[in-house]
Amino acid sequence: MLKIQAESNVPTAYGEFRMIAFAEVETDWMPQMAIVAKNTDFSKPVNVRFHSECITGEVFHSRKCECGQQLDAAMKFIYENGGIIVYLRQEGRNIGIINKLRAYALQEQGLDTVEANLQLGLPADDRNFSSAIEILNILNVKEVNLLTNNPEKIKMVEESNIKLNKRIPLQMDSTKESASYLKVKKDYFGHLLDDEDTINPS
Ligand SMILES: Nc1nc2c(ncn2[C@@H]2O[C@H](COP(=O)(O)OP(=O)(O)OP(=O)(O)O)[C@@H](O)[C@H]2O)c(=O)[nH]1
Numbered sequence: 001m002l003k004i005q006a007e008s009n010v011p012t013a014y015g016e017f018r019m020i021a022f023a024e025v026e027t028d029w030m031p032q033m034a035i036v037a038k039n040t041d042f043s044k045p046v047n048v049r050f051h052s053e054c055i056t057g058e059v060f061h062s063r064k065c066e067c068g069q070q071l072d073a074a075m076k077f078i079y080e081n082g083g084i085i086v087y088l089r090q091e092g093r094n095i096g097i098i099n100k101l102r103a104y105a106l107q108e109q110g111l112d113t114v115e116a117n118l119q120l121g122l123p124a125d126d127r128n129f130s131s132a133i134e135i136l137n138i139l140n141v142k143e144v145n146l147l148t149n150n151p152e153k154i155k156m157v158e159e160s161n162i163k164l165n166k167r168i169p170l171q172m173d174s175t176k177e178s179a180s181y182l183k184v185k186k187d188y189f190g191h192l193l194d195d196e197d198t199i200n201p202s
C-alpha cells in the first residue's frame, strides 16, 4: 500500500507546487510523485495528468517523443487551472531505461516502437495505472478532467471509483523525428491524435 512519505512546496519555472512522494517504504528511491497546484479545488472535477517517466524526453529533450513537451504543457496548464500531475515511474512504458535504449537501438535498424518491444520479448506496453488511482484516492480526489490522448488511461479511470468528467487533449506538434512514433501511437495504441497541428490545453 502506498503512503505519503514526504512532501514539500517547490517553486518551479511554472510556479509553486506541493510535491509529494508516495511509496510503500521510505527507503524506496524511485517513489511515485504527485505535484499539486495550490489553487486546486477538490470540490470540483480536478484536472489530472498521469505522466509516465521518460528520462530521454523530459531530462535530455529527446526529439523521438513528445513526453518532455507534454510534461511542460501539463505543468503550465495545471498551475494556471489547478490540478495534479501524478508522475509514474514507468520508464519506457514500464520496460525500464535499459530495455528502452535497446528498443531504440532496434528502431535505428528500422523497427517501430511496438515492433522493437516485441522483438525484445517484451509487451508493447507494460503499464498499469493502479498506483495512479491509489494516489488519487489518498489525495481524496473524487472526480477528474484527464489530460491525455491515451484511451487506456480513460478506460482505467472509468473502471475505478473515480469519476471521469471529461478528457482534455494534450497533443503536441510533431517533429520529423517524432512523426512516425506518433503515427504508431495513433494506429496501434488508438491514441486520440488529430492529424492536424497542435491542440495545446489552454
Ligand atoms: N518502450 C518504449 N517506450 C517509449 C518509447 N517512446 C516513449 N516511450 C515511453 O512511453 C511512455 C509515454 O507513453 P506515450 O505513449 O508517449 O504517452 P501516454 O502516456 O500513453 O499517453 P498520453 O497521456 O496521451 O501522453 C514513457 O514512459 C516513455 O518513456 C519507445 O520507443 N519505446
Ligand SMILES: [Zn+2]
Binding pocket: 054, 056, 057, 058, 065, 066, 067, 068
Ligand atoms: Zn518520451
